[in-house]
Amino acid sequence: MANVTIYSTPTCVYCNMTKDFLKVHKVPYQEFNVASDLKAREDMVNKSHQLGVPVIDIDGTIIVGYDQPKIASALGLK
């Protein structure tokens, strides 16, 4: 199973859509709220070189935004 981390804010719809997509495909993930967790925010900026959410880290593949085809392909879904 892939190691999945999502960096999000509580009001971000695309973060919720990403999490819904992961749940539907039964993919476990770790989530960091970068609105309040400044250390996680720094990690997110270092990984993605930008400051927008969501950022999804799938085994080191960094995806910015809810890009369903990219997420599916990084997870090896059909």
Added chain:
Amino acid sequence: MPYDVIIIGGGPGGVAAGIYAARKKMKALIITDSFGGQSLTSAAIENWIGTASISGYDLAKQLEAHLRAQQGIEIVEGDLVASVAKKDGGFSVVTKGGKAFDTKYVLVTSGSRRKKLGIPGEAEYDGKGVVYCSTCDAPLFGGKTVAVVGGGNSALESVVDLIPYASKIYVMVRSGAMRGDPVTQEKVKSHPQVEVVWNALPQEVIGKDMVTGIRYQDAVSGEMKELALDGVFVEIGLMPNSDFVKDLVTLNQVGHIVVDHATQQSSCPGIWAAGDVSDVLYDQNNISVGDSIKAVLNIYDQVKKGFSA
């Protein structure tokens, strides 16, 4: 067997058309990237008739659930239409994902996308302080100084999203007046964290690793000025998503599909359009729903008569 109708777009208009098409037992397909349309990222929609307040995300889920409750409607989700071409007896619709479908009629409810400023630095600092989704990214600007560019409802909503976080919010308006709803204008203008910069024409987003400010021209004095900023929230309006039919139908100067407002028919027989992608006077969820239903009922009349384009 071709479809009776392919509905392009999954906003409130497309979903309404899909529900009516299914209830008329038309052979219908809806192709959409996602459901909910442009309101998806709204924190609170307070003019959706029948509901005092609902988030864009919850509205999207309700719309999708209502559509999926219909028997017979076919849905392609997570894909976008790349092209529509005429062929014998109707049209061929091809998606960016490479799928192709034949249909007698087409209903375009593909809405709009955000307009960009088109100034130096904007693309360079996209995601590095330049923001297009305020509900998403406003919480990242706690204690920061930001500017919202725009004077319409989406700009005002963006300011409301930012008030709990940013310590200072400039609202840069091109002219001497805002277009947004007076109720929201009052709320925004009277807030101590908010300062409106009137007659401001943005010229360049400036920065190092991240945004450090914006250069703008005062439209009245002609003087060039600068604001020191941590973020630029761009909310300057919309561009219709009409590219894939631009060679088939008449568009107005902005790119809206020109329609007959009694039937929603475009200049090309067999293609209808409704909602923000059409040359409707007001871009509203409730209006898109009504106009899309009008369109699909008119298409149903054609199907019954056995006409094809």
